[in-house]
Amino acid sequence: MTPILMLGAGRMGGALVEGWRRAGAFAAAELILRDPYPTDTARAVEADGARLNPPDAALAEAKTVILAVKPQIWRETAAEVAHLLAPDALIVSVCAGVRADDIGQAFGGRRVARVMPTTAVAINQGTISLFAADAEGRARAHALFEPVGAVVDLDDEDLLHAATGVSGSAPAYFYAFVEALEAGGVAAGLPPEAARTLARATMTGAAALLAASGEEPADLRRQVTSPNGTTEAALKVLMADDGLGPLLSKAVIAATRRSKELGG
Ligand SMILES: NC(=O)c1ccc[n+]([C@@H]2O[C@H](COP(=O)([O-])OP(=O)(O)OC[C@H]3O[C@@H](n4cnc5c(N)ncnc54)[C@H](OP(=O)(O)O)[C@@H]3O)[C@@H](O)[C@H]2O)c1
Known part of the structure; x- marks a missing residue:
């Protein structure tokens, strides 16, 4: 590994490196980083003992190679790098x-696992969709990501497009929701600072409750919605025929389509 x-x-x-460090999953000395413009995180991991941009010969030692550049x-x-790697990496x-077959070809026929993580891996609360054609590749990719989040196996590579729409891209939907809620608070007359605190703390608290309670979101929603009350008035807007449901479906479909386009 x-x-x-x-x-x-x-x-x-x-x-990912931050997440591994936080989880104590891999020692920094087990990591080799290759990046032409290293960030502060990369420098910090180097200070802990990782090798940052070592001579090409060192790349042959790698058992696992994470491809984390822009598509x-x-x-x-x-x-x-393909010609510098060990044949069984x-x-x-x-x-x-980007499709596993294309990656395999570009890397000289080596085995490939594909994952779609979220950046919350940094705090060990990531969500990771995973596809690998072979069982060993899947098991090794699992072992890499299990310490930093919830791993969901997909049997069909094409489902990674939809997983990107509903997970990989979705933290941005949540942040956009918080931004919009904050703006709504200001539009309703709250001072910006109050709207900011109320929107953020309420959303992160509700997300934590969803995670901690294990209850269905629909049940939690019903629990906080009194008949004819304020929440119901808002939900009549949010859950209207042209409300949040169809809007999010459209958003997920747009991300799924873009993922397919990027794959070429
Ligand atoms: N960000 C997310 O939330 C997210 C979620 C899921 C998946 N991903 C995937 O993760 C991948 C990376 O995205 P990112 O957001 O992390 O992009 P990023 O911040 O731009 O990171 C890519 C890094 O690779 C460096 N790089 C450029 N050319 C390189 C080379 N030849 N060899 C080694 N390193 C090189 C870049 O340096 P320069 O900045 O100098 O170009 C940059 O530091 C993408 O393929 C994306 O689809 C991202």
């Missing part, structure tokens, strides 16, 4: 939309 070579240690690669440059990254790609 280790050493683990991380190709690209930006937002997602950095979040637009994954091919040129593969071309730079497992490639684990987090690149949105």
Whole structure:
């Protein structure tokens, strides 16, 4: 499994490294990072004992290679390093939309697992969708991500597009919701500072309660909605025929479609 070579240690690669560090999953000395412009996170992991941009020969030691560059440059990254890697290295790609077969070919026929994580892996509360054609690749990818979040296995690679729509891209939907709620509070007359605190604390508290209670969101919603009360008045707007349900479906479909386009 280790050493683990991380190709690209930006937002997602950095979040993963932070998550492993927090979970005590892998020692920094087991990590090799390759990134032309290292972030503060990459430098901090280097200070802990990881190898940052070592000579090319070191790349052959990697048992696992995480491909965490932008989808637009994954091919040129593969071309730079494929000939330097061990033949049995497992490639684990987090690149949105890019197919396992294409990655396998660009990496000289090596085995590939694909994952779609969220950046909450940094605080060990990530969500990770995973596909690998072979059982061993799947097991190893599982072991990499289990310490940093909830892993969902997918049997069909094409489902990763929808998983991106409903998970990989979805933290941004939540942040957009909080922004809109805050703006709604200001529009209703609250001072901006009060709207900011109320919107953020209420949403994070509600999310924590959903996680801690294990109850269905629909049940929690009913519990806080009195007949003819204030919440019901708001839900009549949010859950109207043209409300949140169809809007989110459209958003998920748009992200799913874009994931397919990126895959080419
Ligand atoms: N961010 C998310 O929430 C998220 C969620 C799920 C999946 N992903 C996937 O994660 C991947 C990375 O996204 P990101 O948001 O982390 O992007 P990012 O912050 O731009 O990170 C990519 C890193 O790779 C570096 N890099 C560029 N060329 C390289 C090369 N040839 N070799 C090694 N490293 C190189 C970049 O350096 P420069 O900045 O100098 O170019 C950057 O530090 C994407 O494929 C995306 O689909 C991201």
